[in-house]
Amino acid sequence: MTPAQLKPISLELELRARDEGFLASGISIPDLENDANLLNQWWKAGRGGQMSYLVKHGSKRWKTDELVPGTQRVLSFLYPAWPVESDSYDTLSNPDRAYIARYALGRDYHRILRQRLQRLAAWLDASVPGSTNRPFVDSAPVLEKRIAQQAGLGWIGKNTLLIHPKAGSVFFIGEIYSSIAFEPSQPFQGEHCGQCSACIDVCPTRALVAPQQLDARLCLSYWSIESKDAIPESIRPALGNRIFGCDDCQLVCPWNKFAQLAHQMEQQARHQLSTIDLVTLAFWTEEDYLQKTEGSALRRMGFESFQRNIAVALGNARSSDLNLRAVNHLLHQGTPLVQEHAAWALRRLKSST
Ligand code: B12
Ligand code: SF4
Numbered sequence: 070m071t072p073a074q075l076k077p078i079s080l081e082l083e084l085r086a087r088d089e090g091f092l093a094s095g096i097s098i099p100d101l102e103n104d105a106n107l108l109n110q111w112w113k114a115g116r117g118g119q120m121s122y123l124v125k126h127g128s129k130r131w132k133t134d135e136l137v138p139g140t141q142r143v144l145s146f147l148y149p150a151w152p153v154e155s156d157s158y159d160t161l162s163n164p165d166r167a168y169i170a171r172y173a174l175g176r177d178y179h180r181i182l183r184q185r186l187q188r189l190a191a192w193l194d195a196s197v198p199g200s201t202n203r204p205f206v207d208s209a210p211v212l213e214k215r216i217a218q219q220a221g222l223g224w225i226g227k228n229t230l231l232i233h234p235k236a237g238s239v240f241f242i243g244e245i246y247s248s249i250a251f252e253p254s255q256p257f258q259g260e261h262c263g264q265c266s267a268c269i270d271v272c273p274t275r276a277l278v279a280p281q282q283l284d285a286r287l288c289l290s291y292w293s294i295e296s297k298d299a300i301p302e303s304i305r306p307a308l309g310n311r312i313f314g315c316d317d318c319q320l321v322c323p324w325n326k327f328a329q330l331a332h333q334m335e336q337q338a339r340h341q342l343s344t345i346d347l348v349t350l351a352f353w354t355e356e357d358y359l360q361k362t363e364g365s366a367l368r369r370m371g372f373e374s375f376q377r378n379i380a381v382a383l384g385n386a387r388s389s390d391l392n393l394r395a396v397n398h399l400l401h402q403g404t405p406l407v408q409e410h411a412a413w414a415l416r417r418l419k420s421s422t
């Protein structure tokens with residue numbers, strides 16, 4: 070098809086994306102060689118911790134047509150991630166409550182985005198017969214933030230996240246790898262963090278070791294979501310009451326004054342998870358956990374990590390009878406990994422009485 074024939078298709082795609090709830094979309098011919106070098110340096114320096122899935126795809130990560138043969142363009146889409154009522158600071162400042170990253174309070178975003186992107190991809194398949202259009206959401210082989218920047222959707226902030234000038238950073242990114250040679254968008258020019266360093270300053274563990282550089286081995290999100298191991302004792306106090314992820318470097322970002330929140334019912338907090346207390350969660354059985362996290366991103370951490378994180382958060386909570394009972398429960402009911410974290414928590418609570 071000629072560029073003139075493709076133009077109305079890309080315009081209609083944009084409208085359809087809006088109807089699906091996406092905040093913004095853009096088209097790129099990714100040029101990722103420089104990012105490949107940065108990624109490899111980062112990995113070699115050990116900053117990726119144990120996330121070997123980030124490098125196991127080799128050059129598929131920066132050569133888009135190796136990942137999906139025939140790819141000519143990547144279409145990037147932003148989808149709102151935070152529920153309307155998120156009570157972030159109230160919950161973070163109450164050590165007896167559990168803080169769950171705001172994006173994970175509702176239904177798992179992977180499913181929400183994939184369904185929507187699949188509908189858009191199917192429409193493209195039908196609009197340009199013979200084309201291939203493959204959706205990705207949070208997929209390891211895709212350098213999502215840089216690709217989105219090159220599609221004109223924002224800059225990579227000092228907190229390493231993509232920031233859109235009218236939507237902040239509290240969104241998910243998804244893509245369609247397409248064989249259709251649409252006209253690309255203008256890459257986003259410049260960076261608008263300026264003199265601000267609020268994210269670097271607020272990070273409880275100084276995981277943002279320099280602008281745009283994160284050491285995952287220090288990041289609370291890494292320890293609470295990704296790692297299945299024992300959490301180092303040096304990290305445990307900094308976790309505070311965070312039991313899944315960390316939002317601090319987004320909460321302080323001035324660009325999130327423009328955050329566009331998720332209004333869909335499926336993304337609102339389930340089971341009062343935005344304000345739930347640690348003791349309630351500590352007494353959840355595995356059956357409760359499986360039932361209450363069905364279809365939620367929390368399910369992906371597994372019950373053992375869930376209990377491990379609650380044990381740590383209880384160790385950072387007030388030394389009340391209820392909290393002590395909850396820690397003792399984990400000490401007797403958990404796996405050896407959970408028991409070790411519960412024993413640590415018990416020592417902390419006892420030493421603070
Ligand atoms: C692995 C991963 C993590 C890891 C590592 C994070 C990281 N910054 O790398 C952990 C578990 C810590 C993590 C945490 C979070 N994540 Co995450 N994560 C990813 C994932 C799967 C890959 C990211 C990656 O490639 N990292 C590797 C390193 C090398 O990349 P990088 O730090 O981004 O480095 C780039 C630049 O910073 C720069 N750079 C690197 N080094 C240097 C050096 C110099 C000198 C310079 C100038 C530049 C530079 O170039 C690099 C390559 O482009 C992406 C999805 C995807 N497939 O892209 C989601 C993703 C980045 N995560 C996301 C989210 C929401 C989060 C959390 C907010 C979740 C939470 N609330 O807990 C936190 C935020 C922590 C943070 N500040 O990054 C969203 C971000 C949306 C956005 N607005 O950008 C993504 C895009 C998922 C999605 N599809 O929506 N995440
Ligand atoms: S997610 Fe939390 S721990 Fe990780 S870099 Fe941001 S503020 Fe630091």
Ligand code: SF4
Pocket residue numbers: 226227228229261262263265266267268269318321322323324
């Ligand atoms: S908090 Fe400040 S420095 Fe950090 S990403 Fe936002 S604007 Fe940039």
